[in-house]
Amino acid sequence: MSISRRRFLGWLGAAGLGTTLGTTARAATAKHFTGHPGAGGVLFDSTRCIGCRKCEAACNLVNELPLPDQPFDDLKILDKTRRTDAKTYTVVNRYDSNSSGSGPLYRKIQCNHCLEPACASACFVRAFRKTETGAVTYDASVCVGCRYCMIACPFEIPTYEYDKALTPRVQKCTLCYPRISKGMLPGCVESCPTEALTYGNRSELLRVARQRISRFPQRYVDHVYGENEMGGTSWLYLSAVPFREIGLREDLGVTPAPQLTKGALSAVPIVVGLWPVLLTGIYAISKRKDRISDAEKQQAVELAVTQAKTEAEEKLAAALDQAKQQKEKEIEMRIKKALEEAAKAQAEEAAEPETGEAGEPEAGETGEPEAGETGEPEAGESDKPEDEEGS
């Protein structure tokens, strides 16, 4: 079966309209969501992390990801800064230049499982969902591969299976959703030898973090990263040095991502709803304008034509009148002349009686046809209105 371009675009438009109307109201809510009650999270304490990569190995194992080229016990890989990819949900990086003065520090990178995830708010097919466990999960079956989530994420976490031609998926840490749903620990947390990763209820973790800071005020920066960043994340961080020194962005602010796009997104249904009306209106107005101007033009032409006609008729009448008068005058003159000639002839006849009667029939024949020819007017041609066209 083949579909026409027109039909495909039609479907796309309908789908777009449907999703915007259906979900923006939820994502664009102005209410600050502070997490599902009892939702889990992980507290990462960078003062305890030794950079052993056990978490990376466990993550690879429990998520059944392909084994990397370099084995997990090879710590030389820490010499370079890495990021997550479609085959690696988490990486540990080393930060040598920091202000702690006690050697290198380490930080684990993975999805932070935001309380109000940017990826979910950017996804128009609702492939991402903030579950009641705290995990942000992904449903590949509805994903259309637009990768808006990858652009939306402030932590640059979701990655794409570019090497898969037919069924590429967006990949990221799931907070071991299948495991935590069964009451197990996330793979990384379970494998951490120093409890640099602590799994628990997010609100409880915040209390733990605060207590650690207050018990060892000289050891920690007095801030729990993730408590409010981007509206709060399920992963929380403690550090001995300013968080930017262990690669965490300090410029994100505390506004959840959906709120940043709320204004624009909430305008979408209105725009989508109003556009047909608006466009039709604009079309109707421009049509009407054309029609009116056409009508006006026609009217003007008609007016001009009638004006010209009447003027011509008037001129014709005047000319005819004049011709008539001239004719009458000439007739009179000819009659006069004829009469005079007749009188003269009579007088000659009186003198010579045999020629006097012959003058009368001659005058009647010559006078009439001459007057008829000269009186013909030509006003119809010369007075034709030329400027009406332009007006």
Added chain:
Amino acid sequence: MKKGKTFLRGTGIICGVVFSVVFAWSIGARGLVQSSASPDKPRADIITIDALKSFGDLERPPVIFLHEKHSDAVEKQNKDCSACHLKEESRQSIKFKRLKDTAKKTTMDLYHAECIDCHNQTAAVGQKSGPVTCGQCHRQDGQVASSWEPIGMNNSLHFRHSKALDKKCERCHHEFNESTKELFYAKGKEGTCRYCHRQVSEENRISMRLASHQACVDCHLKQLALDKDAGPVKCGSCHEPAQQKLIKALKDVPRMERNQPDAVFVSKVKESQPVAEPPAEGSISLVPFNHKAHEGYNDTCRVCHHAEMNACAQCHTMEGAKDGRHIKLAQAMHQLGSNQSCIGCHERNQKKPECAGCHNSISRTRVFEETESCRMCHVPARQTVAGAETVLDPENKMLAAMLLEERKPTYTPYPDEEIPEKVIIKAISDQYGPAELPHQKIVKTLVANIQNNKIAGYFHRDAGTLCQGCHHASPETRKPPKCSSCHGKPFDANNPLRPGLMAAYHQQCMECHSAMGLSKPKATDCTGCHKRK
């Protein structure tokens, strides 16, 4: 054809403009690099000439003046300091060619005339000389990296000076008579210069900077003029960190002779409480303090006597007073993180590698949680001294000394046979085999660290105190409970701060090793402690 020509001409013009811009930029950039990069290494003799500041805002950037460059040049010309500095009552002024800043114009003209004149003259005889145009001295970008470090009179230097001056304290120490506006010497009232001479000059007292350069450098110069052994006169000799290290430091500095006590009771001063109340039954308000010993722990008196050479309680009264900025005596003695308080200083001691292994993981708040530790310093005001029930007199220094005599480092460890030699940790062996902890070796190392340390020897009272570094939550006992008695599965909701057994082991071993600066075994070297399975 005509069109082609116009095009070529246009291209030519554009290329020309681009080239000239690039050229100009490269020259500018090079110039910038040359001027901003200082060819010299950091210096300690940078003087910023901004004398006109006192007359209002500066019109041009202040001049960066390198003193040693000039003093060397002057020396080369066989001139002395008087080439630039005038004498004021037999003392050399530290100002340039004047004694006082009279007016803006005069001061400005003086600098301009004298500097440029000298630079011109030097250049005239063919020697390397300084700048003569405005912008060469008044430079926005003329910053030179500074290595300047402050210097103070420590106990060693003080002793060397008092010895050199035949203990004539009056040569340096003085007081100011408010009514006669004169300096006089008061025997027994000598204090640190900084008590009066502060950061900036005030009415009737010059700044510390002025005072020290006037007094120290002038005296050193006079000694030099007499061909005697004298102190430094060049900037770097005092202020350059590398040269500061070369200053001779005596190992055993004899005590300062200012009638300070050997031992005192830290307590309220009598005058502040005219009616002498007998201390209440059970009061432990008195603390005998070993003044003599503490003199040796610090290299100047002003570490503790930060504002006055007096008893702490003079300003820091029990209730707090204005003189002591309302810091009460108890706060002044107990404040954590303070350089002057007893506990603040003792706490700093715990940061040494040999102490930090244990103390790093002891919560800071614990200091005040254990009330038993109060008695380590405080003594009951009523007690039996030499077989007789006495009420201690806070003024009785002899008594304080006697009580201090009893305070000796008492730490004696458990006998070797009672200390397990090895501990095999196998409770959670999974991926790796059991870890073998060289228990006795660890204990012996810690014991050795303590026994060389007087304060540690005193505060680690019992044989079991030291064990608490690791066996932290149990009372001092010969047989502390196993780690697994408390630590079990991780993330116990009832005890969220308590790590699981595996993390408890790892955290304690690794934190201690890193705090003590032990690099082996590395934290990530699993087989350094565990056998591979």
